[in-house]
Amino acid sequence: MYTKKYTVRLHDTDAFGVLYFANQFRIIHEAYEEFTDDLGFHLNKLMDQSQYFIPIVHAEASYNHPVMMGDTLKISLNVENISVHSYSITYDILLKKILVGTAKTVHVSTHAYKNKKVPIPKSLRQALEKHL
Amino acid sequence: MYTKKYTVRLHDTDAFGVLYFANQFRIIHEAYEEFTDDLGFHLNKLMDQSQYFIPIVHAEASYNHPVMMGDTLKISLNVENISVHSYSITYDILLKKILVGTAKTVHVSTHAYKNKKVPIPKSLRQALEKHL
Amino acid sequence: MYTKKYTVRLHDTDAFGVLYFANQFRIIHEAYEEFTDDLGFHLNKLMDQSQYFIPIVHAEASYNHPVMMGDTLKISLNVENISVHSYSITYDILLKKILVGTAKTVHVSTHAYKNKKVPIPKSLRQALEKHL
Amino acid sequence: MYTKKYTVRLHDTDAFGVLYFANQFRIIHEAYEEFTDDLGFHLNKLMDQSQYFIPIVHAEASYNHPVMMGDTLKISLNVENISVHSYSITYDILLKKILVGTAKTVHVSTHAYKNKKVPIPKSLRQALEKHL
Numbered sequence: 001m002y003t004k005k006y007t008v009r010l011h012d013t014d015a016f017g018v019l020y021f022a023n024q025f026r027i028i029h030e031a032y033e034e035f036t037d038d039l040g041f042h043l044n045k046l047m048d049q050s051q052y053f054i055p056i057v058h059a060e061a062s063y064n065h066p067v068m069m070g071d072t073l074k075i076s077l078n079v080e081n082i083s084v085h086s087y088s089i090t091y092d093i094l095l096k097k098i099l100v101g102t103a104k105t106v107h108v109s110t111h112a113y114k115n116k117k118v119p120i121p122k123s124l125r126q127a128l129e130k131h132l
Numbered sequence: 133m134y135t136k137k138y139t140v141r142l143h144d145t146d147a148f149g150v151l152y153f154a155n156q157f158r159i160i161h162e163a164y165e166e167f168t169d170d171l172g173f174h175l176n177k178l179m180d181q182s183q184y185f186i187p188i189v190h191a192e193a194s195y196n197h198p199v200m201m202g203d204t205l206k207i208s209l210n211v212e213n214i215s216v217h218s219y220s221i222t223y224d225i226l227l228k229k230i231l232v233g234t235a236k237t238v239h240v241s242t243h244a245y246k247n248k249k250v251p252i253p254k255s256l257r258q259a260l261e262k263h264l
Numbered sequence: 265m266y267t268k269k270y271t272v273r274l275h276d277t278d279a280f281g282v283l284y285f286a287n288q289f290r291i292i293h294e295a296y297e298e299f300t301d302d303l304g305f306h307l308n309k310l311m312d313q314s315q316y317f318i319p320i321v322h323a324e325a326s327y328n329h330p331v332m333m334g335d336t337l338k339i340s341l342n343v344e345n346i347s348v349h350s351y352s353i354t355y356d357i358l359l360k361k362i363l364v365g366t367a368k369t370v371h372v373s374t375h376a377y378k379n380k381k382v383p384i385p386k387s388l389r390q391a392l393e394k395h396l
Numbered sequence: 397m398y399t400k401k402y403t404v405r406l407h408d409t410d411a412f413g414v415l416y417f418a419n420q421f422r423i424i425h426e427a428y429e430e431f432t433d434d435l436g437f438h439l440n441k442l443m444d445q446s447q448y449f450i451p452i453v454h455a456e457a458s459y460n461h462p463v464m465m466g467d468t469l470k471i472s473l474n475v476e477n478i479s480v481h482s483y484s485i486t487y488d489i490l491l492k493k494i495l496v497g498t499a500k501t502v503h504v505s506t507h508a509y510k511n512k513k514v515p516i517p518k519s520l521r522q523a524l525e526k527h528l
Contacts, residue, residue: 007433010278010439011286011422014275014279015176015274015278015279015282015333016185016274017279017281018187018279021161021187021237029154043406043465044147044465046148047147055195055198057194057196058193058194059153059193060190060191060192062189063187063188063189063190066187068440069439069440070439139301142293142410142411143294143418146406146407146411147406147411147464147465148406149311149411149413150411152406152407154407161275162273165274166271169271174334175334176332176333176334201411202301280442280443280449285421285425285452285501286418286421286425286455289418289421308411311411319412319414319417319459321458321459321460323417323418323459324455324456325455325456326453327451327454
């Protein structure tokens with residue numbers, strides 16, 4: 001499990017006074033980027049010369065409780081599943097002790113130029129397995 | 133069924149050169165806002181004096197094909213289900229004849245000040261039913 | 265002069281109930297992208313093989329009046345100035361007859377791989393000159 | 397002077413591979429929110445019961461150097477000027493030792509319900525003055 005804190009900022013909110021639903025996806029992806037940085041697998045290395053492109057093919061989220069500007073969230077990230085070509089990450093979002101939201105993203109390893117799946121890069125697989 | 137066109141703009145994309153996944157949620161919500169405007173039920177009327185607050189409690193999306201800056205998408209919106217307190221909307225996103233993505237949002241009618249579900253406003257229910 | 269309409273959506277607003285200031289920049293850039301599409305100079309052609317990279321080097325905006333969700337804005341775009349290597353665009357944002365905001369962006373033509381200015385592509389220059 | 401670090405994330409970038417210009421405004425506003433939290437003047441206290449509304453009336457930024465995903469920026473914030481009804485903040489954005497960007501925001505203290513300027517709240521004025 002990997003955890004990070006995030007304080008909700010004005011740009012995260014909307015005119016109903018709460019976190020705009022799509023921004024919860026952006027926030028959990030920030031946690032995912034920090035997590036992969038922490039694993040030593042920087043996503044920006046997938047740009048340019050890389051043979052890999054690992055897009056999100058599915059994302060989902062639930063919203064249990066309003067979240068406001070200034071709220072400090074604790075995001076817990078878990079690797080839920082790893083197969084040959086894909087992996088999924090789950091996220092719990094806590095405000096104090098309340099589970100205000102959950103999310104899940106599914107990532108598929110593909111060849112950057114050819115339209116086909118390829119096995120997850122070995123260094124990424126090894127890093128992810130530590131967080132299963 | 134309600135359809136709208138949307139041209140992907142620079143701010144929708146990311147450094148991988150494609151639509152950033154969370155922005156697909158923002159784009160389908162724009163379609164939802166246009167749809168409700170079209171029904172004559174403007175969401176901004178839910179602000180201020182309204183007794184209703186109708187948040188999204190669940191959202192999910194799939195991504196089947198890369199989407200680029202300048203692509204003109206056709207978004208088809210359907211009311212999938214209406215119960216006493218909630219309804220769900222599904223979205224198909226087409227680029228030419230390719231189904232590049234799908235999405236779903238679930239909305240729950242709640243009392244704006246009390247923490248409880250309330251029946252969907254009658255005018256909204258009647259409008260939604262025409263699109264079942 | 266080029267004009268487009270834009271209806272303010274929920275994601276444009278913040279918890280103060282009004283357009284979030286940075287989103288005004290995003291909205292005027294959408295107008296700029298539509299404008300260049302209309303000129304026949306699609307900005308996405310600057311990606312990949314292009315020798316040109318034409319970043320914004322300066323941007324500014326004023327905010328005269330609150331803008332709300334559902335407001336339909338009329339954005340008027342003018343080419344203010346063209347020099348050998350750069351051009352500037354100004355934007356007036358009207359809500360009914362009220363000038364709610366203004367903006368300006370300054371764009372510089374550079375070589376995509378070498379760190380130096382290059383003359384604006386001829387086809388873009390000719391297109392822009394029609395809107396001076 | 398107040399400083400904070402910010403690591404550029406995927407959602408900050410666009411298909412040209414660099415920080416999207418409007419996101420620099422969002423990033424400096426996050427610094428401004430952290431700064432005011434640090435002063436003990438939480439901006440969200442201006443919502444709801446408050447008599448004050450302190451919108452940005454002008455914003456500008458310059459962009460000197462490309463900024464990429466993964467870059468860790470150091471943002472230095474200074475209070476440039478305080479008058480009876482308004483104040484301005486300037487921002488320097490450094491990547492290692494390179495000044496990659498600058499920005500400025502001008503804020504005006506207004507009555508939340510009446511359309512008129514009011515003096516800056518005393519507690520905010522005193523806090524800002526320490527950073528002149």
